[in-house]
Amino acid sequence: MRLSSHLDKGFWTIADKGILAAYGIVFMLLVIRILPEQEYGNFVLIQNAFLILSHLGVSLGMAPYVKLYHENPNRLALQSNALLLFAGFFLGLIMLLWPARVALGRLFNSSDFASLFYFLPLLLAASFLKQFTNEIFRASYKIKAIFWTDATLVFSNVLMIGGLVYTRQLDSAYDMLLAMTIAYAASSLVGFILAYRQLAFGFRTDRGLMRRMFDFGKYTMGSGASSIIYERADSFIIAAYLDPAAVALFNAARNFLRVFDFYRQGLALIAFPAFARLHTERREQDLRALYEKGIFFSNLLLLPIVLALILGADFFFEVLLANRYPEGPRILRWFALMGLFVSWHSIGESLLFGIGESKYPFWARLIATIVSLALNIVLVKTFGVIGAVCATLVSFGLLAAISTYFVRRHVKFTLRSMLRRWHDGVNFVRKFRSAKSHTK
Secondary structure (H helix, E strand, O other): OOHHHHHHHHHHHHHHHHHHHHHHHHHHHHHHHHOOHHHHHHHHHHHHHHHHHHHHHHHHHOHHHHHHOOOOOOHHHHHHHHHHHHHHHHHHHHHHHHHHHHHHHHHOOOOOHHHHOOHHHHHHHHHHHHHHHHHHHHHOOOHHHHHHHHHHHHHHHHHHHHHHHHOOOOOOHHHHHHHHHHHHHHHHHHHHHHHOOOOOOOOOOOHHHHHHHHHHHHHHHHHHHHHHHHHHHHHHHHHHHOOHHHHHHHHHHHHHHHHHHHHHHHHHHHHHHHHHHHHHOOOHHHHHHHHHHHHHHHHHHHHHHHHHHHHOHHHHHHHHOOOOOOOHHHHHHHHHHHHHOHHHHHHHHHHHHHOOOOHHHHHHHHHHHHHHHHHHHHHHHHHOHHHHHHHHHHHHHHHHHHHHHHHHHHOOOOHHHHHOOHHHHHHHHHHHHHHHHHHO
16 A cells, blocks of 8 residues: 555645644634633534534435445445435424524523524535435545535635624624525535536435435434434533533634544545555555554644643634633643544544444444543533543553553554554655655
8 A cells, every 4th residue: 555646645745734723723713712711612602502413314325325336336326325315314403403592502601602503504405415415425436526615615704704803893793604504505505506517406215225324424413423322412501500611711722622623534535445445455554654644744743733732822812713722721731642642543434434343343442432421521510621631542552452452452453563554655755855856
């Protein structure tokens, strides 16, 4: 499995995640500086609710589509089944949650939660085609198309929010959510245009295929549910025990960790379909090699980022955030340690999904989620926001360890063979230099 064969996909993956990281870290810092803490906390609560539902819908309907894309020639049935699972999930959950919006607002100590809740179905509707087509692009390795839909989302948001900032009219969660909804609608339109030739127009379900998709999807959704609850529930627990202002502090620190989030998403974007294809072609040695290279080179990239976050924590909060959150640097230093576990979890989980063993990530995430929820409830009540950070570190480390254990059962990698992968990096650099010299 040559590294050079993935340069094109790697370039567009880096470009895609780079633009999302720039928006998530740099631009959102401006928003955090301007929005009142209570309003930023309310925005985070609605945004997290949207991310939870959208992630679960993709896990149920579209993860089976990606897995079976190269195995099933009946693309119309595959697409129709995915569409049915994807849209049906959204409609069902919104019908369940809508009557509870006032009670949820009281639970999260937010008087504005219920009045902002209608943005949840609006965001799901506006983002539907973007998410649907992006998974089609993912299955067919069209990373460049994903870049353009994400770029549309980012630039639309930046233009609208930037205009509000310039005119000094950005002062509420409503402003942020409205701009976000319009930006998702624009990116959905771009996704539809780019995917037009790939879409199978018509609708035909296949019961046998639906059974296979649901059998796979129930585990990916279960894993996705555990994942998103694990990643987002802490904000709701903090709101329930404290208030939206404490949620703002927690997320102001976690905003700097978006570099890890986008790295994980970038890995999943190319690793899952790559592992699935190697497994389908029965290339077990290449499967192991790709896993070992991914772990080795990911850690080489992530360790300097961990150090930069720890050493630069004071600068980030004092200069970039105008010292609005005095407790932020201490929280960020602890948070940065998450980078030590990112590659072990993300690449391991992508491999397990790729070889069809979706039940193992499900159980790993379920265990980690239960631990995370228990620790958050105990530690947030006792220690406040820093308790939520400790809960995150312990549960994420556990998640990485369990994922690696399950990978080891299927792919007999060793630490020694993984460390030897530095030779691949040296050979890649030599070949790149040689190819460059021949082009001159």
